[in-house]
Amino acid sequence: MSTLLEIKGLSKSYPGVKANDDISFAIQEGEIHALLGENGAGKSTLVKMIYGLVKPDGGQMVLNGAAYAPAKPFVARSSGVSMVFQHFSLFEALTVAENITLGMDDAPNRKALSEKIRSVSESYGLPLDPDRLIGDMSVGERQRVEIIRCLLQNPRLLIMDEPTSVLTPQEVEVLFGTLRKLSADGVAILYISHKLDEILALCDHATILRMGKVVDTCTPKEETATSLAEMMIGGELEIHVQTEFNPGTEVLKVQGLSLPSTDAFGTSLKDVNFSLRKGEILGIGGVAGNGQDEILAALSGEERVATDMIVLDGTGIGQAEPNARRKLGLLSAPEERLGHAAAPMMSLSQNAFLTGRIRKELAPGGVIKTRRTNRFAREIIEGFDVRTPGIHVAAKALSGGNLQKFVIGREVLQAPEVLVVNQPTWGVDAAAAASIRQALRQLAASGAAVIVISQDLDELMEMSDTFSVLSEGRLSKPQPAEGLTIEEIGLMMGGDLEGTHHVEA
Amino acid sequence: MLRLEQRPQPSKTMLYMTPVMAVFATMVVGGILFASMGIDPFRAIYLLFIDPFTDSYNLSQLFVKASPLILIAMGLSIGFRAGVWNIGAEGQFIMGAISGGAVGLALWGSTGWWILPLMAISAALGGALWAMIPAVLKIKFNANEILVSLMLVYVAENFLAQMVQGVLRAPDGMGFPESRNLGRNDATSLPDVFTPLGIDAGGVVMLILLAMAFFLLQKHAMGFQIKLTGESPRAARFAGVKPGIIIAVCLGISGAAAGLAGLFELTGAAGKLTIDFPVGYGFTAIIVAFLGRLNPVGILLAGAVLAGTYIGGENAQFVLKLPAAAVTVFQGMMLFFLLGFEILINYRVKRLRRAV
Numbered sequence: 001m002s003t004l005l006e007i008k009g010l011s012k013s014y015p016g017v018k019a020n021d022d023i024s025f026a027i028q029e030g031e032i033h034a035l036l037g038e039n040g041a042g043k044s045t046l047v048k049m050i051y052g053l054v055k056p057d058g059g060q061m062v063l064n065g066a067a068y069a070p071a072k073p074f075v076a077r078s079s080g081v082s083m084v085f086q087h088f089s090l091f092e093a094l095t096v097a098e099n100i101t102l103g104m105d106d107a108p109n110r111k112a113l114s115e116k117i118r119s120v121s122e123s124y125g126l127p128l129d130p131d132r133l134i135g136d137m138s139v140g141e142r143q144r145v146e147i148i149r150c151l152l153q154n155p156r157l158l159i160m161d162e163p164t165s166v167l168t169p170q171e172v173e174v175l176f177g178t179l180r181k182l183s184a185d186g187v188a189i190l191y192i193s194h195k196l197d198e199i200l201a202l203c204d205h206a207t208i209l210r211m212g213k214v215v216d217t218c219t220p221k222e223e224t225a226t227s228l229a230e231m232m233i234g235g236e237l238e239i240h241v242q243t244e245f246n247p248g249t250e251v252l253k254v255q256g257l258s259l260p261s262t263d264a265f266g267t268s269l270k271d272v273n274f275s276l277r278k279g280e281i282l283g284i285g286g287v288a289g290n291g292q293d294e295i296l297a298a299l300s301g302e303e304r305v306a307t308d309m310i311v312l313d314g315t316g317i318g319q320a321e322p323n324a325r326r327k328l329g330l331l332s333a334p335e336e337r338l339g340h341a342a343a344p345m346m347s348l349s350q351n352a353f354l355t356g357r358i359r360k361e362l363a364p365g366g367v368i369k370t371r372r373t374n375r376f377a378r379e380i381i382e383g384f385d386v387r388t389p390g391i392h393v394a395a396k397a398l399s400g401g402n403l404q405k406f407v408i409g410r411e412v413l414q415a416p417e418v419l420v421v422n423q424p425t426w427g428v429d430a431a432a433a434a435s436i437r438q439a440l441r442q443l444a445a446s447g448a449a450v451i452v453i454s455q456d457l458d459e460l461m462e463m464s465d466t467f468s469v470l471s472e473g474r475l476s477k478p479q480p481a482e483g484l485t486i487e488e489i490g491l492m493m494g495g496d497l498e499g500t501h502h503v504e505a
Numbered sequence: 506m507l508r509l510e511q512r513p514q515p516s517k518t519m520l521y522m523t524p525v526m527a528v529f530a531t532m533v534v535g536g537i538l539f540a541s542m543g544i545d546p547f548r549a550i551y552l553l554f555i556d557p558f559t560d561s562y563n564l565s566q567l568f569v570k571a572s573p574l575i576l577i578a579m580g581l582s583i584g585f586r587a588g589v590w591n592i593g594a595e596g597q598f599i600m601g602a603i604s605g606g607a608v609g610l611a612l613w614g615s616t617g618w619w620i621l622p623l624m625a626i627s628a629a630l631g632g633a634l635w636a637m638i639p640a641v642l643k644i645k646f647n648a649n650e651i652l653v654s655l656m657l658v659y660v661a662e663n664f665l666a667q668m669v670q671g672v673l674r675a676p677d678g679m680g681f682p683e684s685r686n687l688g689r690n691d692a693t694s695l696p697d698v699f700t701p702l703g704i705d706a707g708g709v710v711m712l713i714l715l716a717m718a719f720f721l722l723q724k725h726a727m728g729f730q731i732k733l734t735g736e737s738p739r740a741a742r743f744a745g746v747k748p749g750i751i752i753a754v755c756l757g758i759s760g761a762a763a764g765l766a767g768l769f770e771l772t773g774a775a776g777k778l779t780i781d782f783p784v785g786y787g788f789t790a791i792i793v794a795f796l797g798r799l800n801p802v803g804i805l806l807a808g809a810v811l812a813g814t815y816i817g818g819e820n821a822q823f824v825l826k827l828p829a830a831a832v833t834v835f836q837g838m839m840l841f842f843l844l845g846f847e848i849l850i851n852y853r854v855k856r857l858r859r860a861v
Binding site for chain 1: 515724725726727729732733736737739740741742743744745747
């Protein structure tokens with residue numbers, strides 16, 4: 001086997017962040033090469049450079065022994081590099097053949113193309129009818145169209161960006177069969193994923209990225225899910241020792257919580273169990289897309305579940321709507337600030353009303369108490385150091401950090417019994433992040449229970465009393481964060497729900 | 506070279522200026538159109554846009570025409586705020602007139618102050634129930650309310666034709682397909698309140714409802730939920746808004762308002778149900794709602810402008826031999842320019858120096 005693509009010292013910076021820093025590795029002909037890393041590790045930037053969507057700041061690539069610097073994706077395609085994106089670009093009102101024609105740089109006539117689609121798709125075990133409408137096809141079938149579109153260009157390297165996130169387990173098996181066949185035919189595959197079991201099952205080599213750098217390479221067949229997870233999260237994690245954690249009585253109990261995902265790109269929650277005590281901060285880690293949004297929706301009341309799946313202070317509230325839960329003291333702050341936690345074009349005062357209506361009694365009987373609402377908005381701005389000209393400014397005019405302080409402050413000032421926050425400091429500057437963490441800690445110290453869902457393990461280790469991990473919709477058994485080792489976190493991320501190595505504290 | 510550049514914040518000035526600019530652009534382009542038809546453009550523009558507001562007879566007609574437009578547009582604007590697109594107000598207008606009119610006809614010969622209010626309630630219910638068809642189909646099956654409500658206009662028109670040839674036909678009408686004249690019957694005709702301005706009881710009710718709409722949107726939690734749903738459906742769900750209720754409330758309010766407008770037209774200006782009873786108020790009200798920026802005060806002004814084009818159009822037909830379709834072209838042009846200029850709220854035009 002000879003080297004197909006060699007990457008030498010590729011770098012790419014965006015304002016304030018080094019997305020890729022001196023990345024080097026090589027892909028052999030016909031191998032399935034995994035690119036592994038957490039969200040934000042730099043995987044996407046790297047493959048966009050290989051596919052000609054992003055221009056590197058420095059470094060070189062060598063393809064088949066010749067210098068390779070694609071300025072546009074069509075240059076990459078004509079050099080034999082194709083890519084299947086996570087989100088498809090297909091027109092629902094057009095047929096398979098029509099869609100594929102649109103994406104081709106030199107399309108043959110319709111009849112010849114249909115023949116070719118049939119023969120190629122069948123030879124790789126992905127049968128496709130060229131005359132079917134995309135709109136009638138399942139997500140898995142649509143992905144086939146994207147793959148066949150690439151294969152028709154006879155690629156030497158096929159890049160696949162998290163292909164299985166939209167597939168059923170059966171479809172995953174079919175896809176893996178196809179990829180293995182392609183590999184046997186000499187096509188190299190660059191496989192991007194954070195699903196460890198898939199990489200173990202499929203890939204010949206793996207390159208692991210963390211914070212924009214190659215931190216490790218390995219042969220997955222010789223590794224375990226745990227060891228891969230450890231490489232992914234790195235060894236630099238600061239092990240935190242939280243002092244004096246004296247939890248009170250149980251306030252929230254989640255038992256057997258399952259929630260089938262309604263979205264093709266979502267994750268179903270499967271049998272989630274945990275219990276939360278007064279004064280406790282539970283950190284939930286894990287890579288994005290493993291059920292974080294869903295668990296927040298189930299707790300906030302945006303998604304309803306069976307009554308006894310969520311019990312607050314002894315009352316089953318699985319069927320209760322968001323405002324009924326607020327009344328009982330269960331508040332939440334979703335990850336997406338604009339458009340979910342806050343309405344972008346509405347003023348801060350109106351956004352204060354958005355969740356504060358019930359507990360702050362801002363509209364008893366339906367008529368909005370404007371003065372009371374404005375006062376509440378001002379309290380948030382002053383108490384949480386939100387930098388803004390005033391309460392009549394639209395939410396979207398605030399910087400990310402300031403709006404996040406507003407969103408967290410809005411919930412904290414309603415004196416919740418339980419507060420659930422998803423990604424509280426995502427995209428927030430360091431000073432704002434520190435003050436948000438401080439506020440959440442104070443809230444817990446005052447006797448409330450807090451759930452922090454985050455992808456930032458350092459943050460979770462700094463804040464949490466207990467810690468668990470979401471992995472493919474399952475939650476590992478919460479462990480005391482004190483004294484937790486990298487190895488144990490790795491085990492949880494690899495899907496070990498019990499954390500068997502841990503000695504109960 | 507000119508280039509569009511995104512504004513950091515939506516422009517408040519442009520928000521209020523675009524309707525004015527749209528009316529002005531309609532005058533200019535309309536003038537060019539008239540000139541090319543060999544009609545004196547200045548005279549035509551004067552008749553269409555100025556005369557309705559200066560001549561005292563026209564002024565009394567203005568309110569009569571504007572009143573149903575404003576009432577319907579007020580209802581529609583509430584739905585439009587929530588992203589619920591009721592395009593079928595014309596059908597709800599017809600069904601309101603039929604249901605309210607039927608009560609009046611059934612009580613023919615009776616007298617009493619309570620007859621008109623009873624007819625009004627029946628009309629509002631008739632319009633609201635007609636609007637519940639798209640509401641239920643949208644809630645249960647996610648059917649597109651634009652298509653359903655629009656198609657129901659044609660159903661309502663045919664229903665009206667059946668009624669005036671059937672049960673609602675005047676017994677002493679010599680077989681003409683029309684109802685008895687409710688407008689010439691004391692118990693069922695709309696009383697005038699302030700004749701010089703053409704304000705009748707319907708106009709008074711309209712003004713009261715407009716004030717209530719203003720209160721709903723500005724001060725009531727339901728109004729907040731309506732606006733929130735239109736602006737950010739996901740945030741609305743998070744805030745505990747039930748989308749089904751918003752859809753039903755919005756279509757219900759706009760259907761009731763259109764039905765009420767239908768009754769006021771029937772018992773006021775029109776007098777009787779005929780096949781020609783609907784004159785397109787339900788569609789023109791869509792333009793009124795947008796020209797008025799979905800804001801109750803704006804709708805009041807926009808209703809007057811659009812009503813003016815109806816009155817001016819009739820005069821221009823008479824004086825200048827302007828084709829009847831010209832008014833429709835004018836109204837369409839106004840909506841077209843309004844939607845076109847709306848880009849200036851979020852973008853500004855920048856002049857570029859030629860690239861070096």
